[in-house]
Amino acid sequence: MAKIARLSGCSDWIELDFVERERTPRQLMKLCIRLHLAGLSLSNTVSEIENFGVERSRKAIHDWVQKADLQPANDASPDHVAVDETVIRINGKQFWLYAAVDPETNRFLHLRLYTTTTTALTERFLRELREKHDVEDAVFLVDHAKHLTAALRRSGLRFQAVRHRNRNAVERVFREVKQRTSSFSNSFSHVDPAIAETWLQAFAVWWNSLN
Numbered sequence: 247m248a249k250i251a252r253l254s255g256c257s258d259w260i261e262l263d264f265v266e267r268e269r270t271p272r273q274l275m276k277l278c279i280r281l282h283l284a285g286l287s288l289s290n291t292v293s294e295i296e297n298f299g300v301e302r303s304r305k306a307i308h309d310w311v312q313k314a315d316l317q318p319a320n321d322a323s324p325d326h327v328a329v330d331e332t333v334i335r336i337n338g339k340q341f342w343l344y345a346a347v348d349p350e351t352n353r354f355l356h357l358r359l360y361t362t363t364t365t366a367l368t369e370r371f372l373r374e375l376r377e378k379h380d381v382e383d384a385v386f387l388v389d390h391a392k393h394l395t396a397a398l399r400r401s402g403l404r405f406q407a408v409r410h411r412n413r414n415a416v417e418r419v420f421r422e423v424k425q426r427t428s429s430f431s432n433s434f435s436h437v438d439p440a441i442a443e444t445w446l447q448a449f450a451v452w453w454n455s456l457n
Contacts, residue, residue: 312441353454354454
């Protein structure tokens with residue numbers, strides 16, 4: 247257990263309320279979740295915990311990530327919010343990952359996975375963001391995509407259409423997402439979109455824990 251504690255680092259952001267049977271030490275479960283989100287494949291994470299004399303399947307670790315239901319924290323009050331979207335492929339189909347990032351902290355504020363990009367879906371994303379955080383006085387930083395600017399205008403939120411400067415924060419975060427999913431070729435196979443979205447939200451929480 248001492249070795250687990252040394253390797254696990256700070257994992258206070260991982261809640262294990264879903265655990266009913268203590269078949270695996272909680273510190274080891276948190277370590278597996280953190281290592282997988284940080285870059286280890288499920289197979290390599292299985293190999294890592296075997297060093298502790300514990301055998302668990304790839305599915306078990308996958309289920310821990312899903313059941314932990316990690317979500318970026320609420321109640322931020324950023325001065326600026328960078329909003330953008332990028333393509334994620336699931337079972338060969340194209341989906342759009344929407345993300346809102348605080349450019350001063352590089353932390354995710356909110357993210358969702360949609361089948362397309364429309365003004366209506368963008369308005370829904372902004373409505374959920376406003377329910378989670380105090381962004382009424384924030385300036386939103388977006389590119390020149392018409393659905394983004396139209397949704398912000400309809401929502402009565404201030405925005406600036408820019409290509410560089412503080413918007414680089416959300417682009418930098420998206421590069422990290424792409425790198426992390428490079429083993430999937432920026433895609434998820436044999437999973438439902440909801441499962442992919444849960445994994446991406448968990449990744450966002452891990453990312454926030456570093457910033």
